[in-house]
Amino acid sequence: MTDPVVPDIQRGWVLHAPGDLRLEELPVRRPDPDEVLVRVSAVGVCGTDKHLFHEGRDSSKVVTDPLVIGHEFGGRIVAVGKNIDPARIGQRVSVEPLMPNWGSREARMGRYNLDPDQLFCGNPGYDGGLQEYVPITADNAHPVPDGVSDSSAAMVEPISVALSGVDKAEVSLGGRVLITGAGPIGLFAAQLSIASGAGEVHVVEPRPSRQKAAAALGATVHPSLEEAPSDVDSLIECTGVAVVRHDGFFHVRPGGRVVFIGVGDQDANVPMLPVIEREVTLHGVMRYHFTWPRVIAMLAAHRIQTDSLVTAEIPFEDALREWTQPDPDEIKTIIRIE
Ligand SMILES: [Zn+2]
Structure with missing residues (x-):
């Protein structure tokens, strides 16, 4: 019809x-x-x-x-x-x-x-x-x-990507999350982490306009990774930048999780000390599944802006x-x- x-x-x-x-x-x-x-x-x-x-x-x-x-x-x-x-x-x-x-x-x-x-x-x-x-x-x-x-x-599409990453990061009540990159995916991941009850949400972003956006959403902003805290429960990597990918592992606690969302070079240099001796696990994010109804419900309830x-x-x-x-x-x- x-x-x-x-x-x-x-x-x-x-x-x-x-x-x-x-x-x-x-x-x-x-x-x-x-x-x-x-x-x-x-x-x-x-x-x-x-x-x-x-x-x-x-x-x-x-x-x-x-x-x-x-x-x-x-x-x-x-x-x-x-x-x-x-x-x-x-x-x-x-x-x-x-x-x-x-x-x-x-x-x-x-x-x-x-x-x-x-x-x-x-x-x-x-x-x-x-x-x-x-x-x-x-x-x-x-x-x-x-x-x-x-x-x-x-x-809803980019929010779905961020939600897949937050799910894989297993963000929990009171947990500490580090997000690298405050583009749309990073900013949505920050909001979803806060909505999930994370105790601390840190965002690394060099650009002032994006720093402002992240701070306004309730995240703690750091201009570079070196200045960001260590021992976080999970890292949600949204830049795809090789050095950020590599160094990010050293900011995660033993047994924590690293989630790669940002698409960068096809080959990455992953440090083995955190992966082997500290059992930090790496997860990739390929789009999403079954996220639309969840994201629409969050938007309808004004839990994410x-x-x-x-x-x-x-x-x-x-x-x-x-x-x-x-x-x-x-x-x-x-x-x-x-
Ligand atoms: Zn897209």
Whole structure:
């Protein structure tokens, strides 16, 4: 079923090659039987989108065909496939961009984020949110209540990454957490650690604008890792910087945990003394699983805030500016589609 206002042609930002992002007219694909069609309202820009634009790749994924980028987005359902309840038309949603094969071994084991054949909106293989209309599996369109804004709906994705990291760090009541990097993921990890009852949340960040943001959220800020405390229960590493990755291990107590979220070099220098003699364990974070309902509940209950992280809102037509005129004080940019 389709709302009569849905057009056949729309606009979308298409990446053709590194540095070549164009606003083009694209067909609107009608939803398959198990899909809904989302009219996108807000799209968050992530480091991944910068890598795709500048390098034509995101870690191991290389752009070979024209691709609509954007994986942090929300909007409103305007059409449903024939297996989906038409009552969902009009519903505001946040889109989970990860589409696993539910028959895969990893999905059957409950960790669908590890399915090697997963599709992901805005990565090679599936067009993303920087277009007016996105068809998506109905289960990936999570309803959001009216108290959650469009930009918050777009930020459920990066909050989910942070939540996966906080879960892996086993942040506990009264625990001590060290977070390196106060970009969006680090700032959300700080908020979630505080909400989880951590006794101390320390954030390492050299940039004054980001230091201010971290302090305003209730974290204790240190300009460099050397000045941060040692003996913390867990380190949540959000920079991907080689020396931070290495030295961070020495700030964790025996038996503590190190969680790598930041994507940096493919090879890292990991010190063996903490790993072997002190049994500090290292955990990677590959996206998320089953986080959307939890994050939406946190947002609805105002346990986590997004507004102070939004440093710019750009109209859809001007989106290219985000890639060609970088803002050194940027935390999170939201592109709005009116
Ligand atoms: Zn992202």
